[in-house]
Amino acid sequence: MDQYSILGRIGEGAHGIVFKAKHIESGDIVALKKVPLRKLDDGIPNTALREIKALQEIEENQHVVKLREVFPHGTGFVLVFEFMLSDLSEVVRSADLPLTEAQVKSYMLMLLKGVAYCHDNSIMHRDLKPANLLISESGHLKLADFGLARVFSTDEGRQYSHQVATRWYRAPELLYGARKYDEGVDIWAVGCIFGELLNNSPLFPGENDIEQLCCVLRILGTPTEKTWPGMEELPDYNKITFPENPPIPLEKVVPDASAEALDLLKKFLVYPSNRRISAAEALLHPYFFTAPLPAHHTELPKPQRSKKFRHRGGHQKEYDVDVPLEHTLLDPDSIAAYV
Structure with missing residues (x-):
């Protein structure tokens, strides 16, 4: 020292x-x-x-x-x-104006590059959320807080804890108690963060695990074995039954989003983990190549020294x-x- x-x-x-x-x-x-x-x-x-x-x-x-x-x-x-200097949650909360589409694209590009790099190195972060995305004085975004991270493998017998990820960003398989899962849990969290940036409010703000599932099912619709193969085998699937309801079009949930943004968001928020778009694939999505193009880091909100901490x-x-x-x-x- x-x-x-x-x-x-x-x-x-x-x-x-x-x-x-x-x-x-x-x-x-x-x-x-x-x-x-x-x-x-x-x-x-x-x-x-x-x-x-x-x-x-x-x-x-x-x-x-x-x-x-x-x-x-x-x-x-x-x-x-x-x-x-700060984190994405604080930057968004303290900004004078909502993020522009170009600024959202810039933050999403940096987030996806960090996630893709982790997944290429066989690392599951398992706790992606705006507060764990740090912002430098120059405006660059970096992934942080790897206290729940795991090195994953193709070993199908490998089991993990389902008590990971902050509730609002927790993938549905984790909410159903899955012990075997993959890096798709990070992709779901990326989708939740994306929706939050687009809407300027959390997509699934559940007060507890049951309400969290309700929030997800209310928007994406009640899953079935056809739309989510293997769902009925999840450890906690039979512990609670939800009424059947159809999905709400994301166009109504995120009304100000562009067609390209909605298309990418739909590819993140998919029930079966193996059908979610990878971070590397998402970086090539047309969303990032249509006007307005991603903002330069110098055009992002200036981070202020973060002061608020939640007890x-x-x-x-x-x-x-x-x-x-x-x-x-x-x-x-x-x-x-x-x-």
Whole structure:
């Protein structure tokens, strides 16, 4: 830690404290995530191990937050990340005007490039949401918070936890308790983020898991074994029955979207995971090649220093990250913009 000068505390989560710091020799501003080992016998927390493993699997990429180094400190260790000024959620919320179509295209291009790169390297992020998409001072978007990430394989017997992804962006197979799934869960989340940018509000804002499924079924219609082969074999399929209802045309759900945007959105939000468009294919969709073309990063909203953090109780309180914060206990999701 001697090589860093602490500028202030950003927050404290379940697995450590996050500081804004300056590398003394280079002058670089970074985010330090200190992860203590409460008991040496406990070993390194799984979420921290996953984050380290995932980011080490990925070589440096302009659309994935950079893990600069990891080093031991006291009875724990420190993760050093590049410091990012804000996140997509905060940028959209604080913008004076709704995003233009060109700006939405620009953010979606950067998101898809990051997701495609992760999937090419066999990484499932499993928690894509606007708060985990960091925005640099220059306007570039990068994927962050790989605490739920997994290296996936073609092993059909491999099982994963279904308790991943923030509810509003959780794929329907996860809501039905799937233990075997693929990178399609990230594609569903990308579709939810896309719809949110187009509509300036979340597509599926469920208050709990049951209501979340209701939100999805209300718009996409009640799935059947014909439209979603294998659905009836999902672990939680028989635990609840929904009334049959037809899908609502997405043209009515996202009324201001262009025809190309709606076509791409429909390719993301598909019940069977294997029928969802891949991130690499989505990058070639006509949406990105029709006027208006994606905005240059200098034409995107200027990120402001993020101050709002959500506590476990759901209340919000503002802090300035340049001022040392004492007695601040934040939910891990709240500090996603800095880790």
